[in-house]
Amino acid sequence: MPDNPGILAGVRVLDFSRMLSGPYCTMMLADHGAEVIKIESPDGDTSRSNGPYRDDDPDHLWAGYFVSLNRSKKSIVLDLKSAEGRDAALKLAEDADVLLENFRPGVMERLGLGYDDVAEINPKLVYASISGFGNPRNGESPYAKWPSYDVVAQAMGGLMSITGPDAATPMKAGPGVGDIFTGMMMAFAIVAALRHAEHNGEGQFIDVAMYDAMVSLCERIIYQQDIEAVLPVPTGNGHPLLAPFGLFPASDGFISIGVVDDAFWQALTTAMDMPGLADDKRFSDKAGRRENAALVNDIVKGWTTRFTKAELATKLGGKLPFGPVNNARDIMEDPHVAVRGMLAELAHPIPGAKPWTVAANPVRFSKTPAPSLKAAPVLGADNSRYLEFCSRSDKT
Numbered sequence: 001m002p003d004n005p006g007i008l009a010g011v012r013v014l015d016f017s018r019m020l021s022g023p024y025c026t027m028m029l030a031d032h033g034a035e036v037i038k039i040e041s042p043d044g045d046t047s048r049s050n051g052p053y054r055d056d057d058p059d060h061l062w063a064g065y066f067v068s069l070n071r072s073k074k075s076i077v078l079d080l081k082s083a084e085g086r087d088a089a090l091k092l093a094e095d096a097d098v099l100l101e102n103f104r105p106g107v108m109e110r111l112g113l114g115y116d117d118v119a120e121i122n123p124k125l126v127y128a129s130i131s132g133f134g135n136p137r138n139g140e141s142p143y144a145k146w147p148s149y150d151v152v153a154q155a156m157g158g159l160m161s162i163t164g165p166d167a168a169t170p171m172k173a174g175p176g177v178g179d180i181f182t183g184m185m186m187a188f189a190i191v192a193a194l195r196h197a198e199h200n201g202e203g204q205f206i207d208v209a210m211y212d213a214m215v216s217l218c219e220r221i222i223y224q225q226d227i228e229a230v231l232p233v234p235t236g237n238g239h240p241l242l243a244p245f246g247l248f249p250a251s252d253g254f255i256s257i258g259v260v261d262d263a264f265w266q267a268l269t270t271a272m273d274m275p276g277l278a279d280d281k282r283f284s285d286k287a288g289r290r291e292n293a294a295l296v297n298d299i300v301k302g303w304t305t306r307f308t309k310a311e312l313a314t315k316l317g318g319k320l321p322f323g324p325v326n327n328a329r330d331i332m333e334d335p336h337v338a339v340r341g342m343l344a345e346l347a348h349p350i351p352g353a354k355p356w357t358v359a360a361n362p363v364r365f366s367k368t369p370a371p372s373l374k375a376a377p378v379l380g381a382d383n384s385r386y387l388e389f390c391s392r393s394d395k396t
Contacts, residue, residue, distance in 0.1 A: 006033020007368040011194065013037065013098040014089070015073065016080075016113075018045040020150065020176050021130050021210065022102035023069040024183030029098075029190065030072040031361040032370050037096075037386060038073045039089065041080070044379040045070070056354065067376045068358045071346055075377035076386050086112050088387055093118045093125060097197070098190055102130040105144055115205045125203040126193040130186055134209030141209070148210055153178030157214020158221050164234035171234070182213040242286065243293035244268070247325065248304040255304060255312050258321035265289065267319045272303050332357075346375045 011034040015026045023038075023045070030036040038045070047065045054062070078085040090113070093099060099118060101108050108114045108129075115127045115137075132148020133141035146152075154160050154172050164171035186208045197203050215222070221232040224240070232240060237247030245258050259265050262285055269277040277283055277299070282292045289296050304312060309324040316322040324330070331337055344360035361370060 004033075004369045004371050006031075006371045007365055008191075009033040009371075011035065011098065012096045013100060014039060014092055014096045016089075016099065016101040016103070016108070017130065018102070019047055020069065020179035021183045021186075022100055023047070024180050025128075025130070025186045025190070026073065026100055027069050027071065028184065028187040028361065028363075031373065032363070032365075032368075034098075036073040037092065037382070038070060038075045038377065039078050039080075039092075040075055040379060042077055044077075048379065054354075061378075062348075062356075062376075064356070067346065067356050070376040071358065072371070072374040073377055074382040074386065075379055076383050077380040078387075080111050080113065089113055090118065090121060092386065094122055096122065096125060097194060098126045098128060100128040100130070100186070100190070104147060105129075105131055105135050119203060119205075123203060124197050124201060126190055126197060126206065127203065128186055128190050128193075128206040128208075130182055130208050130210070132210050134212060135205075135207040137205060138207050141211075143211075150176040150178035150210075153182070153210035153214050157211050158218035159214055162218065162221055162232050162234055165236045167233035169234065177217070178210050178214055181217050182208055182210045185213050185216070238293065238297060241290060243289045243296045244300045246297070248297075248301050250304055250307060250309045250312055250324075252308045254325040255309055255316075256321075256323050256325060257300065257304075257316070259289070260286075260321070262286065264320040268300070268316070271315045271319060272300075274299075274303075344373050346373055349375050349378065 008029055011029070013026055013029055013034050013036045015022065015036050015038045017023055017026065018040075026034075026036045026038075045066060047069065048063050049060070050063050050065045051060070052064045053060045054064075078088055080086055080089060093113075101113075109117075115129075118125055118127060129135050131144075132146060132152065133143040136144055151172055154163075154177060155170075157178065159177060160170040160172055163173055186206065189206045189208060193204055193206055224230060224232045239245035242258070242260055245260070247254050247256055257268070259268060265283070266278045269275055281288065283289050283296055307315070313322070313324060326334065332343060337343060342360050342362065344358055345355040346358060347355050356375075358373075360373070363370070
């Protein structure tokens with residue numbers, strides 16, 4: 001049975017990005033059928049050398065970091081600092097729909113591959129730029145020339161200011177949210193700009209700053225500061241506006257509960273076999289529970305700690321927002337993950353080698369299923385295809 005082409009089949013993307021934000025963006029596009037041509041330096045994307053590596057990969061050719069983010073893409077090697085490399089990139093751009101880069105502002109211009117250079121030869125091209133603090137075209141940040149990674153975006157964009165056990169202990173989020181959320185926002189922007197290009201025949205420049213994306217992600221702290229004039233700070237595993245809401249101990253780990261309205265509070269007190277709590281005026285509505293949050297949370301903690309996560313799932317699952325705190329092993333063994341197909345196997349290019357298991361794409365289309373995922377490319381694997389025939393207009 002032939003593979004599904006995907007909803008983005010026919011879209012050709014030149015991917016000049018590296019590390020996480022850009023590759024995550026183009027991963028989202030490749031997962032749904034876009035032809036993503038990864039343009040790498042002779043040394044390759046930095047993430048190729050970041051690990052981790054399996055024991056059956058003694059030459060360290062297949063870093064997990066690279067394998068997961070660059071699946072289903074093509075790879076060509078160009079020295080963009082050379083005239084030949086620049087000319088080849090421009091030739092490829094003639095027939096591309098999208099160009100993505102995540103260098104600091106000014107780098108692509110110095111290489112002769114800036115938006116104005118490329119738009120001159122392909123006015124319909126969508127040119128997407130990810131950077132730490134945005135492109136000067138849309139307002140020059142005082143930090144425009146600063147390098148940035150996820151940890152910087154999380155810090156400056158507000159996420160760390162509300163993450164951690166208390167106000168004195170800000171913390172970064174576990175995953176690279178500063179990169180990943182920025183990449184997701186850019187994937188949305190690219191698809192929106194492609195729609196405009198299809199209808200109007202004109203491409204455009206897209207600019208997403210990691211700092212800006214984090215401000216958008218942390219929208220709650222902006223309206224809190226505006227409306228309440230209270231500086232939001234870390235609240236541990238609780239919530240500044242709701243109770244009980246957050247993390248609670250079980251006898252063998254932790255579970256999460258989210259009581260956002262009075263009906264869920266009543267369901268919880270019933271499950272706890274404490275019906276009097278539902279009628280207690282201190283806790284009977286959201287305002288009261290917020291005012292007495294410490295007491296509410298202590299009562300719930302005292303109850304949850306008596307049971308295992310599985311026992312609490314039986315008592316609370318389906319009755320109110322509830323979930324156990326899963327680690328990677330728990331996730332890989334969860335029936336939800338299996339039935340939803342959230343673990344994907346990537347066949348290894350070497351015959352007989354063990355496939356990789358990666359997190360699958362979560363987006364599901366009823367009419368246009370995503371194609372099966374392919375392995376990440378060997379560095380320069382597609383040189384002969386694209387560098388010899390880069391002037392072809394057909395997108396195969």
